[in-house]
Amino acid sequence: MKQCQMVIGLFAALTSLVASASMEQKYPVQTEQWQQTKASYEREDMLEKHPATVILWAGSAYAKEFHSPRGHQFAVTDVSHTLRTGVAPEAGEKGMSASCWTCKTPQAWQLMQKHGEQGYAGANFTDFGSQIEQVVYCSDCHQGDKGALALPRPHAKRAMEKVQLPFAKQKHSMQASQTCGQCHVTYYFQPEASNQVNIPWIFGNTVDEIEKYYDTRRFYEWIHPISQTPMLKARHPEFEHWSRSKHAAQGVGCVDCHMAASTDGSPASHKVGGAWELFDSNCTSCHTNKEKTKSKLEANKAWVEQARTKVEDLLVKAHYEAKAAWDAGATWPQMNTAIMAIRHSQWRWDFAVSSHGVAAHNPQEAKALLNKSLEQVSLARVELAKLLATLKVDEVEYPDYSSKASAQKAIGLDMPALNQQKQDYIKATIEKQWQPVANVKP
Ligand code: HEC
Numbered sequence: 001m002k003q004c005q006m007v008i009g010l011f012a013a014l015t016s017l018v019a020s021a022s023m024e025q026k027y028p029v030q031t032e033q034w035q036q037t038k039a040s041y042e043r044e045d046m047l048e049k050h051p052a053t054v055i056l057w058a059g060s061a062y063a064k065e066f067h068s069p070r071g072h073q074f075a076v077t078d079v080s081h082t083l084r085t086g087v088a089p090e091a092g093e094k095g096m097s098a099s100c101w102t103c104k105t106p107q108a109w110q111l112m113q114k115h116g117e118q119g120y121a122g123a124n125f126t127d128f129g130s131q132i133e134q135v136v137y138c139s140d141c142h143q144g145d146k147g148a149l150a151l152p153r154p155h156a157k158r159a160m161e162k163v164q165l166p167f168a169k170q171k172h173s174m175q176a177s178q179t180c181g182q183c184h185v186t187y188y189f190q191p192e193a194s195n196q197v198n199i200p201w202i203f204g205n206t207v208d209e210i211e212k213y214y215d216t217r218r219f220y221e222w223i224h225p226i227s228q229t230p231m232l233k234a235r236h237p238e239f240e241h242w243s244r245s246k247h248a249a250q251g252v253g254c255v256d257c258h259m260a261a262s263t264d265g266s267p268a269s270h271k272v273g274g275a276w277e278l279f280d281s282n283c284t285s286c287h288t289n290k291e292k293t294k295s296k297l298e299a300n301k302a303w304v305e306q307a308r309t310k311v312e313d314l315l316v317k318a319h320y321e322a323k324a325a326w327d328a329g330a331t332w333p334q335m336n337t338a339i340m341a342i343r344h345s346q347w348r349w350d351f352a353v354s355s356h357g358v359a360a361h362n363p364q365e366a367k368a369l370l371n372k373s374l375e376q377v378s379l380a381r382v383e384l385a386k387l388l389a390t391l392k393v394d395e396v397e398y399p400d401y402s403s404k405a406s407a408q409k410a411i412g413l414d415m416p417a418l419n420q421q422k423q424d425y426i427k428a429t430i431e432k433q434w435q436p437v438a439n440v441k442p
Pocket residue numbers: 023024027030031034136137138139140141142146147175176177179180255266267268270
């Protein structure tokens with residue numbers, strides 16, 4: 001039986017490789033555009049831009065490195081080179097899960113077919129490095145060689161069944177957005193299933209419904225080393241935010257804005273890219289008053305920026321005030337309300353800010369999330385202030401997070417050592433033994 005599954009898996013992988021190769025030949029225009037995503041190579045160091053996030057993510061790999069997204073051609077290179085995926089573990093030790101490949105390459109679901117979902121997820125990220133050959137590829141979104149749309153990732157298929165919108169029953173325009181939504185969606189690694197990727201949508205996909213899922217399972221992604229809070233991590237919920245936006249309600253999907261029709265006559269440009277930079281070609285087809293639309297979007301972006309910064313400052317304070325309370329001998333029954341409020345506040349903040357482009361995708365939801373986050377962190381701080389007074393603590397020491405470097409130092413990360421270790425691994429292994437797709441240069 002097992003052997004049979006492996007044969008089927010291998011067959012599926014082979015046929016999809018063949019179909020993809022012929023798609024490149026059959027559709028040179030789309031292939032050329034797909035390659036052009038390499039032109040979008042600039043990215044921002046998000047920890048430098050928001051140093052407080054280093055403190056909020058202390059104890060998680062996000063505190064080491066986090067950049068804004070760039071063109072699809074860099075996806076395999078960037079996940080290989082980031083400090084977040086580290087280096088190969090020592091023999092007998094466990095490294096980062098292979099699940100980190102899931103949203104970068106078609107080899108991810110092909111490897112799932114070959115090894116089973118848990119067999120794949122249970123392996124180390126670095127185990128498969130040399131087998132990764134393609135990046136966000138035709139076969140990730142298409143089936144056969146006629147451009148029919150596909151959803152090859154099993155966790156995405158299951159998630160859509162959970163919300164009663166299976167792929168096969170979707171309209172074409174929804175299926176088009178869904179191809180993006182198999183990666184641009186929030187997820188977590190299921191510890192009880194060998195770190196398999198799971199989309200936590202049993203109750204639905206709003207921030208409250210996902211939180212309920214995590215809370216009822218007493219799930220946490222890591223324990224925050226400063227405040228001892230059992231933390232949750234949101235990851236790029238673009239699909240969720242878009243799905244309940246004004247644009248989605250009007251049938252405007254990811255493709256309308258990010259794959260805007262180009263002048264060469266092809267229906268959708270495969271140079272998937274920043275919609276904002278291409279305002280003229282991507283938005284003016286529907287928004288005739290360009291200046292008004294633009295200033296509305298600018299205003300939304302500015303609001304999100306100031307609101308998130310305010311919440312970040314308060315969350316840093318709350319984590320350290322909780323530490324001061326623990327240090328002064330506080331007990332769990334005394335801390336419970338404040339700790340849960342920190343968890344719920346940071347979850348909402350993350351659900352807003354880790355969604356790239358939320359100011360454009362769903363400004364109403366961004367506002368609701370950040371307002372609730374502010375309310376929760378304020379509640380945590382009121383509780384902590386009362387407790388600190390009872391414990392006779394009248395001074396709390398806050399860290400210096402005026403820059404990424406000072407924040408990383410404050411939480412005890414040895415960045416020179418981490419960087420050196422990664423650079424050595426890149427030179428000795430990734431550049432020498434992995435495929436060109438893991439070594440794309442701008
Ligand atoms: C990230 C997903 C994604 C990837 C990767 C992708 N496509 Fe597409 N492709 C789409 C979507 C979505 C549409 C449908 C657009 C619509 O109908 O609105 C599409 C449409 C097409 C079509 C139909 C005609 C057209 O342009 O609308 C062809 C042909 C095609 N793609 C070829 C390719 C080839 C060749 C590759 C690989 C080099 C590729 N695609 C990679 C998502 C993708």
